[in-house]
Amino acid sequence: MGDQAGPASVDDQAQKLARVHRALRTLSAGNHTLLHASDEQQLLRDMCRVIVETGGYRMACIGYAEHDENHTVRWMESVGFEKELLDAHHFSWADEGAGRTAAGTAIRTGKPVVGDNLLTDPAYAFWREDSIKLGCSSAAAFPLRVEGEVLGALAMAAAEPDAFDEEEVNLLSELADDLAYGIANLRIREKHREAEATIARLAYYDGLTGLPNRTFLLERLEESMQEAKQHHRALALLHLNVGRFHEINKVLGYRSGDQLLQELGRRLELAVKENETLAHVGEAEFALLLPATSAEHAIQMAQRLASILHDPVEVSGLMVDASVNIGIALFPGHATTPEALLRRANAAMHEARPARGGYAMYTGGQEEQHTRRLALMGDLRHAIEHNQLLLYCQPKVDIASRRVCGAEALVRWEHPVHGMILPSEFIPLAEQAGLITPLTDWMLESAFSQCYAWHEAGLDRPLAVNFSAHDLRDPDLVERIRGLFSTWGIGPELMQFELTESALMEDPASALETLTDLKQLGTQLYIDDFGTGYSSLSYLQKLPVDYIKIDQAFVMPMTVSDDSAVIVRSTIELGHNLDMKIVAEGVESQAHWDSLASLGCDVAQGYHISKPMPAEQFRNWETSWA
Template sequence: MLEPVTGYQHVARASIRVLLIEDNPDDVALVTRALERDGISAEVVTVCSFEEFRDRLSRSSWDLIISDYSLRSFNAFKCLDLCNSMNLDIPFILVSGTIGEETAVEIMKAGAHDYIMKDRLIRLAPAITRELRDAEVRKTSRAAQQALFSLAHLDSVTGLSNRSNFLAQLSEHSQKSPDTGFAIYVLDVPDLMRVQRVFGQASYDSAVRVVAARLKKCLTDAISLGRVGDHTFALAAATFQPEIETACKTILEQLVKPIDVGFSKFHVDAYLGVAMHATGDGDPQQSFRHALFAVRQAYQAHTPYCVYLASAEHEESDLMVLMGELSNALETNQIQLYYQPYVNLKDGSIAGVEGLVRWQHPQHGLILPGRFLPMAEQSELIQPLTQRIIREAITQELAWSRSGTPIEISINLSIRNLPEKSLPGMITRLITENGLSPHLFVFEITESMFMDHFSESLVSLMQLHDAGFRIVIDDFGTGFSALAYLKRLPIDRIKIDRTFIMDLPNNRTDRAIVNTLIDLAHRLDFEIVAEGVESEAVLTLLKDLDCDKAQGYIYTQPLPADELSHWIRKSRLRVAQPHLS
């Protein structure tokens, strides 16, 4: 009997790589001569043990496998089983002189692509050509199917599941493990859109990929991870209720580090909404909707994360009904302005009033702005609402001016108003066509919201300022203003947020902050107003710190115009004449 030839190989001019399973050197030569005779250029590597076959198969790629049926310690069936277990689609041709027809049929069923008797090797070249062609067709088909799958199920930028595939994976998991609950986390990173506007699409895609990569590190037991919107991601994990807070912090901590964008490092704010999908909850799509609701709540409240509560959704449902009624309210004089004075601390005169919007609802009574304004800002109603407020202020200013006591009126603008190019012209036209001076009006904008939309807002503010209107930054100290921004803004006045004012006599840190803000304002030639003043002790401290003006319940709560006029007469405070130039 011939001895096995370990490691024997014949190398011809390389074109295809052939793994030959054969332990008889004469048969090895027979096969290689048949390949050369028929012009098949191949690199042929011969193995004659199963261990060597497995090693070669795992370490290299092959175009074709040619195998004898029966070798000393194994056979072709064992080799085919290994190929199938590794999910390899390599043409497998059996070349043997010992198998019968029944065995040949069985081995074809096991996955062999063809079998050829050793005395009929003239069939080998055509079989190889056919099987290589068919393998290429299968490869192309798999690539096309994978491309179609990717288009249908994967996000093209990150490779994560898209929204539909994310939900499908949740449904599949829920059906396979109906007794296991899980948590759904929805992460919103709205600052990614700012990256797109400032740095362009390529940088935006890069930043999106960074967020996706960081999320992959968060929870190793994730059931599914997907990108479900332009700047929204979703993650499902088998998290129990007590672990949710820890999981939220883990996710959000991944986004504390800045993202490299070109030559810049970009910090992003992120918001997280969480909903539990408990055992027996049915379709996870409802739980996913709850998580979306929760992340919207987190964004609106400017809180890092929010866990879904059914009671909160019921409240939002009531708000949606209310928003449906707001359009009618704008047309039926239900929107009113209440006025709260701010007082000059140097001479005790009334320097002006802030107009604060109220909704006098026919069924619900007086509705404060915190109830309806945030949702109005997310809808198209914010524009007509702003116009209504300005018209109300104009009407009242006309009444006060005609009575001989013009009063400066301060009006809050929504951040949604400022990017509108028509806003400055619309305001100027409304006021001047009524014969009023722009110097009678002040426009306030909240610091934190303004800093998030700096570029879009700056042009409108500069145009308003150039037209003669005064500009105020409200809630100063709660955002992240930089001195470089303050120098660029057309600001006349800043208002210190009430959170620094209310405990001023008892809190040394608040006193230090307020003292610094007052000094900063004066060095930059800004007036400074303290809001939320409610006690004589606070008022005395503000005077000692050289604050210019104060506003709060120590004087009066916001009042309708006629009640404010009555309060002014009763208080005997002098109304300062506005500077009209």
């Protein structure tokens, strides 16, 4: 028996060594594969190929555990047979049926599993026919553990039964651990790549619209300018601003403003070619870089964009007209650096007018004017905060008695460098800089203080303060006025408020509510600039106002224009029929006075009576008028 045992033992030893050598070859080739892996799916594919082609195993496959109701094994890669064959048998890692194979058990238990004989093991009954076709007699599976969790299993099969002994299993377990480490490492690297991409996107792209941002645009501009310089070409930059954006935010809310910008961004993207760069460069501002272009083409593009953006945008269930102004600047003619080109396109944008197509080309001087406006905004804020504005007033006179019946409060700004700046210039600046509310507060404080001073001096003359559409939307306006009456202790008959017809018509329902609240304070109310706001008679009837002021655009030409005279006469009759008194603005001559007196107008205001004057001069003026 000893003679017979010798050769058998040598054969067994040889087979064992062959298996160990096979496992070592596989482990070595697998480690080489790990070193060069850059993609998880490619790593899985290469590892299966190494096991079969280098290791000499019949087949290899890798499956990941799904945490679904059926505990499905999702096969990622296979070599030696088609992956579809595995999918057709619905392998699982549940403790029953197809889950009791080596792969399912390795996933479930987290330990290596050897299926000694596929042809006799009951767990592989459903797979037996395929095993015979594939020439597989034994199988082994090794768990893939990533970050403390069993991700799946590495499974392989050999042609001979009882193929996987202890040493071979140990070596192949090491291979599986290396593979799991490789998967984890690739996933970490992928997370790092994603994080870097996210950081880059945050740095170069706008989160709201998904478009490139100002930083991206400036870098692309730098590149495009260098290229244009090399090839002796020009390029254009279009700067677009969404008009009335702050108003839309305040009336409809910031979410609606965001929706508007997103929709406009989508429309613009559809109009942009692949070699052009569209960017979101400010709160409500876009820019478009047109490489290798001319002034003519830039103008054509501006016209096209104005047309694309002309149609209303649906926001919060409402159709909103988003007027867009477009400025154009060219390299190298207007600027030779990215920042300068962007500034000059922005300066041109401020000169764009709807009547001129909504776009403007940079012509020089615009940037300086825009810079002056920005500087004035800062100076205006300082002037308001440090009480450096001036309160002026323009008298109102009762036509029948020629007695002074009050005055309109006006604001003036004497700039320390530029001198007296007209309200027509600094009021729009206040609107752009968000200073309307502080400016109105200054006016109210000054007017109440002046009325108190007049009252203490024995002069009780009402002073009228103008409100803008922005003021009418201020929910705290009426409470502030109520507080000022309490602070100064003057009667409501000494304060009046004027609201332009156009301001009332921007939001009639809200305006009516504010007027009603103001009227409940006991004050008198005026509709200013009547005839320019297209209010309806039905709406006019609802307003709790005491006076209608006919706009000077109708009063001044009434002595030479029959049409204007008809409008003035009709307005006087309409106001009287509605139990309102009529104030005529723009009374600049005795002829105006006489005509208005003959028509029964109640009050006159204009240069024939007096120009606006500093409020402290009013008392002396009234004495001289009397």
